[in-house]
Amino acid sequence: MLKRSKLDIAIIGSGPAGLAAAVEADRRGVKNLVVFERDELPGGILRQCIHNGFGLEKFKEELTGPEYANRYIKMAESAGIDIELNTTVLEIEKDRTLTSVSEHSGLRKYECKSIILAMGCRERPRGALGIPGTRPAGIFTAGHAQRLINIEGYMPGEKVVILGSGDIGLIMARRLTLEGAEVVAVAEILPYSSGLIRNVVQCLNDYEIPLLLSHTVAEIHGDKRVEGVTLVKVDTDWNPIKRTEQYVECDTLLLSVGLIPENELSKQAGVLIDPKTGGPYVNDCLETSVEGIFSCGNVLHVNDLVDNVSNEGELAATGAYERIKGKTLGRERIMEVEADEGVGQVVPQKISGDRETIFYLRVKKPMGKMVLRVGENFEKKFSYARPSEMIRLKIPKKIFSQMGPSVSKLQIRCEER
Amino acid sequence: MAKAQSVSPAFLGECDVVIIGAGIIGAMIARELSKLKGKFALIEKEAFPGFGVSKASLSQIHLPDFCPIGSLKGKLSANAPQRFKKLARELDLHYREVGEIWLALKQEHIENLWEAKKRGESNGARGYEIIGPEKIRQLEPYVTKKAIAGLYAKEPGVLYTPEWTFALTENAVQNGVSLYLGAAVTGIDKEDDHYYKVTTTRGQIRARYVINAAGLYSDEIAALLGDADIHLELRKGTMLIFDKSVSSLVRHMLFGTFSEKHSQDIAPTAHGNLILGVHYVKPRNKKDTSVSRENIEETFKLGKELVPALREKDMITSFSGILCTNNKASDGDFYIAPSEHAPRAIHVLAGAPGLTAAPGIADMVIRLLVEQGLKAEEKKVFHTRKESFPRFESAPLSKKEKMIASNPKYGHIVCRCEQVTEAEVINAIKRGVDTMDGVKHLTRAGMGRCQGSFCGSSVLKYLANTLGIPATKVTKKGAGSHHIVGYTKQGGESGAGEC
Incomplete structure (x- = not known):
C-alpha cells in the first residue's frame, strides 16, 4: 500500500502563482501544506526569464525573473514551507486525493482539504499550427530556446526567423541578438503585435529587427537542419496572398505563437474548462467547478504580468483557507x-x-x-x-x-x- | 547496436545474406533469418532502423478485405492479426487489439461492405460480421449518424511501427546479425560466381545473397543489380495526430471511403492518441515528406465526415509518409521475386499494406532464398528478445512502485506530457538509441502535446552524457541534423550548462 498523508493545502507548481499562494496560506496560519515542483529548483518559468521588468507593481522596482522568484522563495524558506522538488503530480481525483512521484520518495498519496492548481502553461507547438514543410532539426518554441540559452548555455542557432510576436518571441529576438545570432525577422500573422508594446520597442526596434505584420511562414525548408523558410503576406482572413512569397535563409525557426494553460491534471479531477481562457471556470475566490480545488496564474488564464499572477495566487490561497475553515464561499x-x-x-x-x-x-x-x-x-x-x-x-x-x-x-x- | 560513424571504404565483413533496408520489412526478414545458421547483415542508410517510411506508418494491422482476390498482398496478409499477436508475445511488444469497422454512410455503399467481406474471406481471413446502425452506435457512440452499416472484425489492431522495427532489429542483432546504420549503398558488383561486393558509405560487404528491401529506394538498388526496368509510383499520404484528451471519440479503426485521393481512416494509436488519415498527393520526390495546409485541411475533412465531433484544435501534429507501387505487378500488388538479371538477388517491392504483410513477406523471402540455394538449417539456440522497455506511464500503480524500488530513476518524470521517466530514456540510449528522434519514437519523450518544448533540453543532456559526447554533437535524426549549434558567450562544456 502506498504511503498516505493528509494535507490542509496542496499547491501544484512553485512558479510565481504557487509560491505566492504558499506564502499567503502560511501567513494565514495554514501550516500543513506542501508545494509540489517537478523541476529541480523552485521558481517555475521565471528561472529562465533573466530579463528585467518584473515586479513593478508588487515590489515597486524592476527585477529580473529569477530575482522576482527569489523574493518569494526567501519568504517561503523563512516560513519553513515544504517545497517538494523533482516531484511530479501524476493524478488528482475528484475527492482531492493526489498522487505524486519522485526519485527520492517514490509514489505518495495525499488526501487534501484544498488543492491549488498553479501548473502554468505550455507553448503551442508547430504541429498544432500545421506549418507546412519538412521536419528538420532547428525548429524550437521560443520558451525551449530560452531555456537552452539561459539555463543550459547552449545556442540553438545562428540565423533565426521568429514566427509570432508573443512576448517570449520578442524577448528571445533580443536575447539571441545579444548572444551574437542574427535575427532576420519576426513574422506576425495578425496586423498588430501580439506582445506588449514595450517589448516591441525594447526588443525589436532598438536592435533594428524587422517586425513583419500580416505575415506567416508558408513553408519550412531543409532536410536535416532548417535551411530556410518561405514567408508570405496574408489577407485579413489569414489566407496567403499570392506572389508575396519570399525565401529567407536561416538555420533556425522559433515559434512564439501562443500559450495554452496546462490543465491535464485539472481535467482528470473533473474540473470544467472555459474554452475562451483554456483554464478552469472559477468563482470570485478562484475556486473551480470542483469544490476545494482552486486555480491561479497561467493555468487559470495566460497573464502578461507576473504581479497579477502573484495576486491571483494570494486570492486562491485566501479561498482555500476559507474553505478549510468551513466558511461558505x-x-x-x-x-x-x-x-x-x-x-x-x-x-x-x-x-x-x-x-x-x-x-x-x-x-x-x-x-x-x-x-x-x-x-x-x-x-x-x-x-x-x-x-x-x-x-x-x-x-x-x-x-x-x-x-x-x-x-x-x-x-x-x-x-x- | 552498431554505431554509424566511419566513412572510409573499409571492409566490413563477409556474409551469406545481406539485407538492404532496415525498415519494418527488412527487420522482419533479418529476425527470421537469424533463426538459421549462417552469417547475415542488415544495412540501413538512415541513422536508425525504421527511420525511412516505417516511422511514418499508420501502424495498423488489417485484414486483407481491401486486397484483390488472389493477390499476393492479400495472401501474405491473411492471418496478420494472429501473426502479430504471437510476435508481440515473443518480442514483449505492444499490440492493441482494437478491431475495425468499415462504415457505409450511404445505401449504395452497403454493397461495398459485402464485397469487402467476400474479398477478405477469399484471401483467407475470418471473423467478419456485417453490423447495423444500433450495433455501430453501441461500439462507437460518436460516429456520424449517417453510418447505416458496417463491416466489423474484432482482431485487427494497432501497434507502433518504429518500436517494432527497433525490437525486431535488436532481436536479430542479439542472434548474430551484423547491423550497419548510416550505410547507404552506392554500388553492387558481382565479385565472382558466388559473391557480390556491396559498397556502402561505411565500407564494403561481401555477400552471397542480396535482399533488396530498400522501400522507396528499391528501384535504385534494383538498378545497381542490373534490373533497370523496375519503377516505382509514389503517393504521399498526410496523417494527423490528435491529443489524448479526445481519444474517447474513437475506439476502433474506422474506415469510410477509399479512392485514388484518400483512404478515410480514423483510429486509436497504440499509445492512446487518435490518428487520422489519409489524404494522398503526388510528392515532388522521395524525400518530399512536407505537409501543406491544404493536405491538413483535406485530411481533417475526412475525419470530420466520420466523427463530426472532431476539432482541429485538438490536433497536436501532422506528418506524411510516402507509399509506393511498382510496375512489375498489376493492381498495385506486391512484387517479391528473384532478380531477372542478378542471380541470388531477391527484390521485395511491397507497398500498402507492407506492415500488415511483413511477417508473411519474411516467410516468403526465406522460401525464395532456399529455392535459390541457401541452406536453411535452424540454429540450436535462438535467443528470445530481452524484456522490452518497461513503461512507467501505462504500468498499474503496484508495478510502478516495484519499478521505482528497482531503479529510483523511474520516479523522475522527464517528459510530463507522456509521463516518460529518466530511467526509460537512459535505458533506450543504453540499448542503442543515439538521436533525439530515436528517444522520441522509442520512449515517447517529446511525442506528446508540447512536442518536446519542455523535455527537449533534458533529453539533449541525457544523450550527451550517456553517449559521452558534447551536446553540440547530438542530432535529431543523424549526421547533419544537430540540435544546437554551439554555446552561449558564457556557456560551454563546463559553463552555464552545469548548474
Whole structure:
C-alpha cells in the first residue's frame, strides 16, 4: 500500500502563482501544506526569464525573473514551507486525493482539504499550427530556446526567423541578438503585435529587427537542419496572398505563437474548462467547478504580468483557507459573468457579489477610445485597448449590492466611444 | 547496436545474406533469418532502423478485405492479426487489439461492405460480421449518424511501427546479425560466381545473397543489380495526430471511403492518441515528406465526415509518409521475386499494406532464398528478445512502485506530457538509441502535446552524457541534423550548462 498523508493545502507548481499562494496560506496560519515542483529548483518559468521588468507593481522596482522568484522563495524558506522538488503530480481525483512521484520518495498519496492548481502553461507547438514543410532539426518554441540559452548555455542557432510576436518571441529576438545570432525577422500573422508594446520597442526596434505584420511562414525548408523558410503576406482572413512569397535563409525557426494553460491534471479531477481562457471556470475566490480545488496564474488564464499572477495566487490561497475553515464561499447567490460584445475572455466567470472583485479580461481586437460596461451600473473609460494587454478591473462590493437580488447574469461588454 | 560513424571504404565483413533496408520489412526478414545458421547483415542508410517510411506508418494491422482476390498482398496478409499477436508475445511488444469497422454512410455503399467481406474471406481471413446502425452506435457512440452499416472484425489492431522495427532489429542483432546504420549503398558488383561486393558509405560487404528491401529506394538498388526496368509510383499520404484528451471519440479503426485521393481512416494509436488519415498527393520526390495546409485541411475533412465531433484544435501534429507501387505487378500488388538479371538477388517491392504483410513477406523471402540455394538449417539456440522497455506511464500503480524500488530513476518524470521517466530514456540510449528522434519514437519523450518544448533540453543532456559526447554533437535524426549549434558567450562544456 502506498504511503498516505493528509494535507490542509496542496499547491501544484512553485512558479510565481504557487509560491505566492504558499506564502499567503502560511501567513494565514495554514501550516500543513506542501508545494509540489517537478523541476529541480523552485521558481517555475521565471528561472529562465533573466530579463528585467518584473515586479513593478508588487515590489515597486524592476527585477529580473529569477530575482522576482527569489523574493518569494526567501519568504517561503523563512516560513519553513515544504517545497517538494523533482516531484511530479501524476493524478488528482475528484475527492482531492493526489498522487505524486519522485526519485527520492517514490509514489505518495495525499488526501487534501484544498488543492491549488498553479501548473502554468505550455507553448503551442508547430504541429498544432500545421506549418507546412519538412521536419528538420532547428525548429524550437521560443520558451525551449530560452531555456537552452539561459539555463543550459547552449545556442540553438545562428540565423533565426521568429514566427509570432508573443512576448517570449520578442524577448528571445533580443536575447539571441545579444548572444551574437542574427535575427532576420519576426513574422506576425495578425496586423498588430501580439506582445506588449514595450517589448516591441525594447526588443525589436532598438536592435533594428524587422517586425513583419500580416505575415506567416508558408513553408519550412531543409532536410536535416532548417535551411530556410518561405514567408508570405496574408489577407485579413489569414489566407496567403499570392506572389508575396519570399525565401529567407536561416538555420533556425522559433515559434512564439501562443500559450495554452496546462490543465491535464485539472481535467482528470473533473474540473470544467472555459474554452475562451483554456483554464478552469472559477468563482470570485478562484475556486473551480470542483469544490476545494482552486486555480491561479497561467493555468487559470495566460497573464502578461507576473504581479497579477502573484495576486491571483494570494486570492486562491485566501479561498482555500476559507474553505478549510468551513466558511461558505458566497455560493448562496451566484451571478454568471459573461464575456459579451467585444470582450474575448473574462475571469472569474462566476461571482457572489459579496466582496470586492477584480475582473481580468481581454478585448477581442485592438480598440481606440472605448468604454467598458459591467452590467447596468458600472462603466470605465479607456483611451485604448489591445488584446495583448490584459485589463484589470476592480469592482467595489457596493456596485454588486446595488444590483437587485434577481440579477443572475452579469454581462461585460465594451464599445468604442 | 552498431554505431554509424566511419566513412572510409573499409571492409566490413563477409556474409551469406545481406539485407538492404532496415525498415519494418527488412527487420522482419533479418529476425527470421537469424533463426538459421549462417552469417547475415542488415544495412540501413538512415541513422536508425525504421527511420525511412516505417516511422511514418499508420501502424495498423488489417485484414486483407481491401486486397484483390488472389493477390499476393492479400495472401501474405491473411492471418496478420494472429501473426502479430504471437510476435508481440515473443518480442514483449505492444499490440492493441482494437478491431475495425468499415462504415457505409450511404445505401449504395452497403454493397461495398459485402464485397469487402467476400474479398477478405477469399484471401483467407475470418471473423467478419456485417453490423447495423444500433450495433455501430453501441461500439462507437460518436460516429456520424449517417453510418447505416458496417463491416466489423474484432482482431485487427494497432501497434507502433518504429518500436517494432527497433525490437525486431535488436532481436536479430542479439542472434548474430551484423547491423550497419548510416550505410547507404552506392554500388553492387558481382565479385565472382558466388559473391557480390556491396559498397556502402561505411565500407564494403561481401555477400552471397542480396535482399533488396530498400522501400522507396528499391528501384535504385534494383538498378545497381542490373534490373533497370523496375519503377516505382509514389503517393504521399498526410496523417494527423490528435491529443489524448479526445481519444474517447474513437475506439476502433474506422474506415469510410477509399479512392485514388484518400483512404478515410480514423483510429486509436497504440499509445492512446487518435490518428487520422489519409489524404494522398503526388510528392515532388522521395524525400518530399512536407505537409501543406491544404493536405491538413483535406485530411481533417475526412475525419470530420466520420466523427463530426472532431476539432482541429485538438490536433497536436501532422506528418506524411510516402507509399509506393511498382510496375512489375498489376493492381498495385506486391512484387517479391528473384532478380531477372542478378542471380541470388531477391527484390521485395511491397507497398500498402507492407506492415500488415511483413511477417508473411519474411516467410516468403526465406522460401525464395532456399529455392535459390541457401541452406536453411535452424540454429540450436535462438535467443528470445530481452524484456522490452518497461513503461512507467501505462504500468498499474503496484508495478510502478516495484519499478521505482528497482531503479529510483523511474520516479523522475522527464517528459510530463507522456509521463516518460529518466530511467526509460537512459535505458533506450543504453540499448542503442543515439538521436533525439530515436528517444522520441522509442520512449515517447517529446511525442506528446508540447512536442518536446519542455523535455527537449533534458533529453539533449541525457544523450550527451550517456553517449559521452558534447551536446553540440547530438542530432535529431543523424549526421547533419544537430540540435544546437554551439554555446552561449558564457556557456560551454563546463559553463552555464552545469548548474
